[in-house]
Amino acid sequence: MRETYVHGYDSRENERLRDQAGILVELLHADTHYPAGSKVLEVGCGIGAQTVTLGRRSPEARFTSVDVSADSLAEAKRRVDLAGLTNVEFRQADIFALPFDPASFDHVFVCFVLEHLARPVAALTILAELLEPRGTITVVEGDHGSAYFHPDSAEARAAIECLVTLQRAAGGNGLIGREVYPLLVEAGFDAVRVSPRMVYVDSSRPDLVDGFTRKTFTAMIEGVREPAIAAGLIEAERFDAGIRDLRRTTEAGGTFCYTFFKGVGERR
Amino acid sequence: MRETYVHGYDSRENERLRDQAGILVELLHADTHYPAGSKVLEVGCGIGAQTVTLGRRSPEARFTSVDVSADSLAEAKRRVDLAGLTNVEFRQADIFALPFDPASFDHVFVCFVLEHLARPVAALTILAELLEPRGTITVVEGDHGSAYFHPDSAEARAAIECLVTLQRAAGGNGLIGREVYPLLVEAGFDAVRVSPRMVYVDSSRPDLVDGFTRKTFTAMIEGVREPAIAAGLIEAERFDAGIRDLRRTTEAGGTFCYTFFKGVGERR
Numbered sequence: 414m415r416e417t418y419v420h421g422y423d424s425r426e427n428e429r430l431r432d433q434a435g436i437l438v439e440l441l442h443a444d445t446h447y448p449a450g451s452k453v454l455e456v457g458c459g460i461g462a463q464t465v466t467l468g469r470r471s472p473e474a475r476f477t478s479v480d481v482s483a484d485s486l487a488e489a490k491r492r493v494d495l496a497g498l499t500n501v502e503f504r505q506a507d508i509f510a511l512p513f514d515p516a517s518f519d520h521v522f523v524c525f526v527l528e529h530l531a532r533p534v535a536a537l538t539i540l541a542e543l544l545e546p547r548g549t550i551t552v553v554e555g556d557h558g559s560a561y562f563h564p565d566s567a568e569a570r571a572a573i574e575c576l577v578t579l580q581r582a583a584g585g586n587g588l589i590g591r592e593v594y595p596l597l598v599e600a601g602f603d604a605v606r607v608s609p610r611m612v613y614v615d616s617s618r619p620d621l622v623d624g625f626t627r628k629t630f631t632a633m634i635e636g637v638r639e640p641a642i643a644a645g646l647i648e649a650e651r652f653d654a655g656i657r658d659l660r661r662t663t664e665a666g667g668t669f670c671y672t673f674f675k676g677v678g679e680r681r
Numbered sequence: 682m683r684e685t686y687v688h689g690y691d692s693r694e695n696e697r698l699r700d701q702a703g704i705l706v707e708l709l710h711a712d713t714h715y716p717a718g719s720k721v722l723e724v725g726c727g728i729g730a731q732t733v734t735l736g737r738r739s740p741e742a743r744f745t746s747v748d749v750s751a752d753s754l755a756e757a758k759r760r761v762d763l764a765g766l767t768n769v770e771f772r773q774a775d776i777f778a779l780p781f782d783p784a785s786f787d788h789v790f791v792c793f794v795l796e797h798l799a800r801p802v803a804a805l806t807i808l809a810e811l812l813e814p815r816g817t818i819t820v821v822e823g824d825h826g827s828a829y830f831h832p833d834s835a836e837a838r839a840a841i842e843c844l845v846t847l848q849r850a851a852g853g854n855g856l857i858g859r860e861v862y863p864l865l866v867e868a869g870f871d872a873v874r875v876s877p878r879m880v881y882v883d884s885s886r887p888d889l890v891d892g893f894t895r896k897t898f899t900a901m902i903e904g905v906r907e908p909a910i911a912a913g914l915i916e917a918e919r920f921d922a923g924i925r926d927l928r929r930t931t932e933a934g935g936t937f938c939y940t941f942f943k944g945v946g947e948r949r
Contacts, residue, residue, distance in 0.1 A: 591833075
C-alpha cells in the first residue's frame with residue numbers, strides 16, 4: 414500500500430510537489446541561510462523541490478542531497494543543473510544507512526521526510542551523530558489535522574482523515590507537525606525552537622487559492638482516492654463529496670487554513 | 682442557556698479574560714493604531730480587556746466604548762481609570778440599537794463579539810453606516826475548530842465540540858474566525874484583508890503554557906462543563922477526561938495550537 418499513496422514517486426505527484434514548492438518557498442525557507450563554506454546535508458531531497466531553493470539562498474555553502482530513489486535524484490539533478498547551481502552533490506542512500514562519517518556536516522536539513530518514517534526519533538538520532546558539535550538540524554513538516562476551512566464539511570474532513578489513516582497504516586504520521594518540538598527534544602537536540610508557518614487562503618489571494626488549496630492540498634487528498642476506497646475506509650460517493658467540498662472552499666467566500674511547522678535544534 | 686455559558690459575565694470569566702488579554706495583546710493588537718483626533722467606536726468592550734490596550738496605543742484618538750452590560754461597563758471604566766486613560770468614554774447600548782448618527786466615527790473596532798451574534802452580517806452592516814466613507818472596521822475573532830494539540834485526544838476534541846454546539850444553540854458561532862473574510866465582504870466592506878494570528882505553545886514557552894493553554898483555552902472549555910452535561914451533549918466522565926487531556930498538553934512534550942483571525946475593511 415505504501416507505494417500507492419506516499420508522495421513523490423509518480424509524475425503527477427511531481428507536478429504537485431513543484432507547485433507546492435513554488436508557492437511555499439518564502440513561507441517555509443526565507444529564514445534558512447547557511448554560511449559560506451559550511452557543509453550541509455539534505456536528507457530526503459526527493460525531486461529537488463527544496464534543493465534548488467537551498468542552493469540558491471546559500472550559494473557559498475556546499476550541499477550534499479540524499480534520497481532513496483534514483484529516479485527522484487535524477488530529476489533533482491536535472492533541476493539543480495537547470496538552475497545553474499554548482500554547490501550541490503547527490504548521493505543515493507537510505508536515511509537509516511547513510512554513507513557518512515560521524516560529525517561530517519555543519520548542518521542538516523530535513524523537509525517532508527519524518528512524516529513517512531515509523532521511527533522518526535531514531536532517524537533524528539542518526540542525523541545528530543553526523544553533525545559537528547553545535548551544528549544545527551532544521552526540520553519542516555506539515556500537519557493534516559491543521560486543515561480547516563469554510564464552508565466546513567464533514568465529508569471533506571472524512572476524506573482528509575483517509576490520508577491520515579493510510580499514512581498511519583504505512584507506519585507514518587500525517588499529524589507530525591505538532592510533534593516536531595517533542596521529537597527534536599527526545600532525539601537529544603539542544604535549544605530547540607519551533608515556529609508554525611500557517612497558510613491562510615481567501616478570495617483576496619488567488620495565487621494561494623490555486624497554488625495551495627487546489628493544486629497542493631486538494632490534489633494531495635485526491636491522490637488517496639483509490640487506496641482509501643480499496644481499503645474500505647470510505648465510500649466512493651462520500652469521498653467525492655469531500656473533494657467537491659474542498660473545491661468549494663476555493664470559490665467566492667471560501668477560506669482554507671493549513672499549517673507547517675519548522676523546528677531548529679543544535680547538536681549537544 | 683445563553684447566560685450560563687457565554688463568556689464575560691461572571692467573575693471567574695473576568696479573571697480568564699484578563700489573563701487572555703495580557704498574553705495576547707501583542708499578537709492581536711500590535712498593528713492597531715489610530716491617528717490623533719480620530720473618533721473610534723469599540724463595540725462590545727466587555728470588561729475593557731481590549732479597551733485599555735486600544736487607549737494606550739492610540740493616546741490621541743478618542744474612543745467610545747459600548748457594551749450591553751452595565752456591570753461589565755463599570756469594570757471597564759474602573760480599569761481604564763486605573764490605567765490613567767482619559768481618552769475613553771463609555772455608553773451602555775445593544776449593538777443592534779446603537780445611539781449614534783450615521784458617519785459618526787472614523788474607525789470601528791469589534792473584538793470577540795460577532796461569535797455571539799445570530800446575525801453577524803446585519804451587525805456589520807449597522808456598523809458600516811456609523812463609519813465615515815473610507816473609515817475602517819477591525820474585527821478580531823477566535824475559531825475553536827482551529828485548536829489541535831499533542832498528545833491528540835478524542836475526548837478533548839469532544840469537550841471542545843460541546844462549546845461549539847452550545848454556542849450554536851444560543852445563536853452564535855464558535856468557528857467564526859475562518860469566516861471573518863466572507864462576513865466583511867458580504868457586509869459590503871472594501872479592501873478586506875484578513876490575517877491569522879496563530880498561538881503555538883510548547884514547553885519552551887512556559888508563559889503561553891500557563892497563560893494561554895491552561896488559563897485561557899482549557900479554562901474556557903471547563904466553563905461549559907455543567908451546561909454541556911445538562912444538555913446531554915456528553916457524559917461527565919468523558920468531559921472530565923477531555924479536560925485532563927487538555928491539561929496533559931501543558932506537560933513536558935505537549936504542544937497546543939489555536940488561531941485568531943483579524944480582519945480590516947473600509948467603508949465604501
